Amino acid sequence: MDILLAIAIMALGAVVLGAALGFAAIKFKVEGDPLVEKIEAILPQTQCGQCGFPGCKPYAEAIVNGEEINKCPPGGAEGVQRLADLLGREVKPLDAEEKPKQIAIIDENTCIGCTLCIQACPVDAIVGAAKQMHTIVAQQCTGCELCLPPCPVECIHMEVIPETIDNWKWKYPVIEIKAAA
Amino acid sequence: MSHYLFILVGAVLVNNVVLVKILGLCPFMGVSKKLETAYGMGAATTFVLTMATGASYIIDHYLLMPFGLEYLRTLSFIVTIAAIVQLTEMVIAKTSPTLQQTLGIYLPLITTNCAVLGVPLLNISNGYNFVESLLFGAGSAVGFSLVLILFAGIRERVEGAEVPTHFRGAAIAMVTAGLMALAFMGFAGLDKYQ
Amino acid sequence: MLMNLFKFKGGVKPPSNKLQSNHLPIAQAPMPSRLIVPLHQSIGGTPRPIIQAGDHVLKGQMIGQADGWISAAVHAPTSGTVLEVAMHVRPHPSGLDSLCVVIEPDGKDEWITRTPIDHRAVPPADVFHHLQQCGIVGLGGAGFPAHGKLTPSKGVAMDELIINGAECEPFITCDDLLMRERADEVVRGIAVFRDLLQPKKVLIGIEDNKPEAIAAMRAAVDAQNEPFSVVAVPTLYPAGGAKQLIRVLTGKEVPGSMRSTADMGVQVFNVGTAYSAWRAVAHGEPLVSRILTITGNVHAPRNYEVLIGTPMDELLALAQPHPDTDGILMGGPMMGFLVPNPQVPVVKTTNCLIAHADRLFPPKAPEMPCIRCGACARACPHELQPFEMYWFARAKNFGKTQEYNIFDCIECGCCSYVCPSRIPLVQYFRFAKSEIWAREREKNAADQAKTRFEFKQYREEREKADKAEKLAKAAAAQAAKKAAEAAAAAAAEGDATPSAGAAPDAAIATVNPEKEAKRATIEAAMARAKAQREAVQPKNVDNLTPDQQKVADDIEARRVAAHLIAPEPVAPDNEKSE
Numbered sequence: 023m024d025i026l027l028a029i030a031i032m033a034l035g036a037v038v039l040g041a042a043l044g045f046a047a048i049k050f051k052v053e054g055d056p057l058v059e060k061i062e063a064i065l066p067q068t069q070c071g072q073c074g075f076p077g078c079k080p081y082a083e084a085i086v087n088g089e090e091i092n093k094c095p096p097g098g099a100e101g102v103q104r105l106a107d108l109l110g111r112e113v114k115p116l117d118a119e120e121k122p123k124q125i126a127i128i129d130e131n132t133c134i135g136c137t138l139c140i141q142a143c144p145v146d147a148i149v150g151a152a153k154q155m156h157t158i159v160a161q162q163c164t165g166c167e168l169c170l171p172p173c174p175v176e177c178i179h180m181e182v183i184p185e186t187i188d189n190w191k192w193k194y195p196v197i198e199i200k201a202a203a
Numbered sequence: 204m205s206h207y208l209f210i211l212v213g214a215v216l217v218n219n220v221v222l223v224k225i226l227g228l229c230p231f232m233g234v235s236k237k238l239e240t241a242y243g244m245g246a247a248t249t250f251v252l253t254m255a256t257g258a259s260y261i262i263d264h265y266l267l268m269p270f271g272l273e274y275l276r277t278l279s280f281i282v283t284i285a286a287i288v289q290l291t292e293m294v295i296a297k298t299s300p301t302l303q304q305t306l307g308i309y310l311p312l313i314t315t316n317c318a319v320l321g322v323p324l325l326n327i328s329n330g331y332n333f334v335e336s337l338l339f340g341a342g343s344a345v346g347f348s349l350v351l352i353l354f355a356g357i358r359e360r361v362e363g364a365e366v367p368t369h370f371r372g373a374a375i376a377m378v379t380a381g382l383m384a385l386a387f388m389g390f391a392g393l394d395k396y397q
Numbered sequence: 398m399l400m401n402l403f404k405f406k407g408g409v410k411p412p413s414n415k416l417q418s419n420h421l422p423i424a425q426a427p428m429p430s431r432l433i434v435p436l437h438q439s440i441g442g443t444p445r446p447i448i449q450a451g452d453h454v455l456k457g458q459m460i461g462q463a464d465g466w467i468s469a470a471v472h473a474p475t476s477g478t479v480l481e482v483a484m485h486v487r488p489h490p491s492g493l494d495s496l497c498v499v500i501e502p503d504g505k506d507e508w509i510t511r512t513p514i515d516h517r518a519v520p521p522a523d524v525f526h527h528l529q530q531c532g533i534v535g536l537g538g539a540g541f542p543a544h545g546k547l548t549p550s551k552g553v554a555m556d557e558l559i560i561n562g563a564e565c566e567p568f569i570t571c572d573d574l575l576m577r578e579r580a581d582e583v584v585r586g587i588a589v590f591r592d593l594l595q596p597k598k599v600l601i602g603i604e605d606n607k608p609e610a611i612a613a614m615r616a617a618v619d620a621q622n623e624p625f626s627v628v629a630v631p632t633l634y635p636a637g638g639a640k641q642l643i644r645v646l647t648g649k650e651v652p653g654s655m656r657s658t659a660d661m662g663v664q665v666f667n668v669g670t671a672y673s674a675w676r677a678v679a680h681g682e683p684l685v686s687r688i689l690t691i692t693g694n695v696h697a698p699r700n701y702e703v704l705i706g707t708p709m710d711e712l713l714a715l716a717q718p719h720p721d722t723d724g725i726l727m728g729g730p731m732m733g734f735l736v737p738n739p740q741v742p743v744v745k746t747t748n749c750l751i752a753h754a755d756r757l758f759p760p761k762a763p764e765m766p767c768i769r770c771g772a773c774a775r776a777c778p779h780e781l782q783p784f785e786m787y788w789f790a791r792a793k794n795f796g797k798t799q800e801y802n803i804f805d806c807i808e809c810g811c812c813s814y815v816c817p818s819r820i821p822l823v824q825y826f827r828f829a830k831s832e833i834w835a836r837e838r839e840k841n842a843a844d845q846a847k848t849r850f851e852f853k854q855y856r857e858e859r860e861k862a863d864k865a866e867k868l869a870k871a872a873a874a875q876a877a878k879k880a881a882e883a884a885a886a887a888a889a890e891g892d893a894t895p896s897a898g899a900a901p902d903a904a905i906a907t908v909n910p911e912k913e914a915k916r917a918t919i920e921a922a923m924a925r926a927k928a929q930r931e932a933v934q935p936k937n938v939d940n941l942t943p944d945q946q947k948v949a950d951d952i953e954a955r956r957v958a959a960h961l962i963a964p965e966p967v968a969p970d971n972e973k974s975e
Contacts, residue, residue: 024271024272027270027272028270028272028275031266031267031270031272031275031279032275032278032279032282035262035266035279035282035283036282039282039283039286042286042290043286043289043290043293046289046290046293046294047293049293050293050294050296050297051297057300057304060304062847065843066839066843066846067842067843067844067846067847067850068846069846069850077850078847078850107237108304109304110233110309134952144850144853145846145849145850145853146849146852146853147849153945162845162846162849164842164846174952175952185491185493186493186495187437187487187489187491187493187495189835189838190489190491190493190831191828191831191832191834191835192490192824192827192828192830192831193828194828195764195821195824195825195828359794359797360788362792362794363788363789363791363792363794364792365766
């Protein structure tokens, strides 16, 4: 008898709470997933696909669904750190080698004007027309390297962005260590 | 009247739920890296804990006791707390998605926060009435939020300090928590002036 | 004239060291062996070079054209031949190269035709243009183009025009000497600014350790019967900071978030700027020389009038540096920096060269931990909390440094000067600021890349949809044509057997369009698929002239030879798809 009463009371409680939660689920419904946008804001938007996903947004969505956060080489160790901070996950070393920022340069003497790189560029940073020489708009180039493989004559190479007065940064002050006497 | 005040102040400072009773350490260590998340977690836990004490008192006195089902206390309390936490999460998700993200996994984990279950159980073992239960619950929650925020503030600064490499991260946080607990021992003297 | 002065918080009183260089009149520096004129000398767009190597230029001829509104032209400092337009080290703490025009003087120092303007007779826009073309920039240190600051702010009446003759940094005396010797022209320049800005009051602030300059300026103001007040302000570093001088003279506090003081109804100009503006307006002379102090570890410290672009080592030699000199400090000891190499040129904002020696500036003892004494916060003229900013800058927690308003810091160096632990606070702040800027640039680049990527995706979708629609339409049109033909044929037939044929024909006619439409959509889908396939293949290899075909074949052959691709019949496939 007791056990039936206990079951009845617990069942009653479960029904009441379940009803309350069900009501709340409808009342406080959230559309979309704002987390994806937050993650995307951290990703460097090179759209390079080095993470194995076709662009930064798909990777952001994959991260929300449990993908590792260390698969974005352009974001670097700092990007991993910021993702870890946002998501409360462990910081992991980058899955690939970190490279300095680069841009693609077309060797204009070798270019045959095949437009393949233009089609490959995810950010439309290559200008040119069929059988005309192509060139890369340096300001728009994200350094994703996606234009390298399609080029039939291998006229595209990557170059590290040089340091100029405009992008020069003050160095972290070095603390001098005095030799012990 | 002063009796209620003693319960409240006692719960906040003297018998602090985290530093004296050593309950709810999981969020205490987990969400104290940034001040903003600590504020959010403090607010969420305060809400859940106060609600949980009230709800568990009602359940205990009007549902379990009349039928002699006191042995179902732990079970029914956990179910109630879980429901309240779910509710809180939905409300937070709707009103402040940022807070929901920063709290991350710790928000649903309030369910398993031992402070939230411990306080209703302590209420019953202390034989508190409804108002006392609520005060004790609210006081414990404020105490939890207080030390969480203090701790987060300290940790933010410790981030910039020259901590020996092997002490970085969790180790120095533990040391800090220990020192804070020592400091809170000082409040034990408050009851001398009753 | 008595007036109520205000005070700014903080500040320090370093030994002024001005007496060494202010007792001799300004001397003309001899013509250097060559002049290196950097094109980027002011805030804003980098001027574009408009001359080439080998060109002969006259003194005052424009060599760099202003790029945009906030930018000022650059001119040849003397007549001579352009040796090259190339990258050279610029006087900048980075020690990096930037585009410079190198000129070999011909010794004639021959002026180009100069065109003065009457600033009262022409509209202000013409005066601004003239100042921009003459390359007049703020000579106090920042190098902001003067015409930008002279443009009145919309909706805010100009209350005070402040002329900055405070010159608070130790060692520097160039403004002092300029005011003593050329007060008349400085005051005329101030009058030009006054006419353009129409302020209610004009205040000339000069630190009270320069009594001769104050007297000279007062005499010049009286002689010209101008209603300017020359105010002696207490000597306290950094009284010459724009915001500090505004505070002292008017009591107005400029909020950190405000981009321009003009929005507060105040504008500040350096005395040197006023002088060169007058030379530009009244004589049509562009900014090709400036007065600069050479002092420090030298025998004969003095002020010289120097051509822009003169290499610093040649100038330093004039003052006979002591043998233990080991570097050149550009600017004062508080805010200046060691130039990367002694051959760097003088630019428009170079106000002082200090020969550096350990005897004069003993190397700082190593940094000690911050003891949170708060001396820096007491010394900060901007009421910031340097110890907090330092803490977070050191931990690279840049968000927090911004919460403590790091961008209000003017890098005056008061905090580093008073720090008992000898922490180079300003270096930490500069580090944090440039990191924050770099992040900002990266963020902007990422945002731009994202919008471009999204647009490309949208464009590809649209192109695909357009193509499919076009094909579907063509197919439908064809189907309709066929149906019409069938109907016509049926009608023709119907003439012969009207009673028997009409009904089934009509049925066929209704069925057929449906079938046709279905067929059309399938065709369209196939075409879409084809188009997709096509998108990954080169599209430009058909309709070739024989010559081009030959070239392409050659390339193909080379590719095969290089084992880049396996030989395969590409052309027929393409013909099919077209």
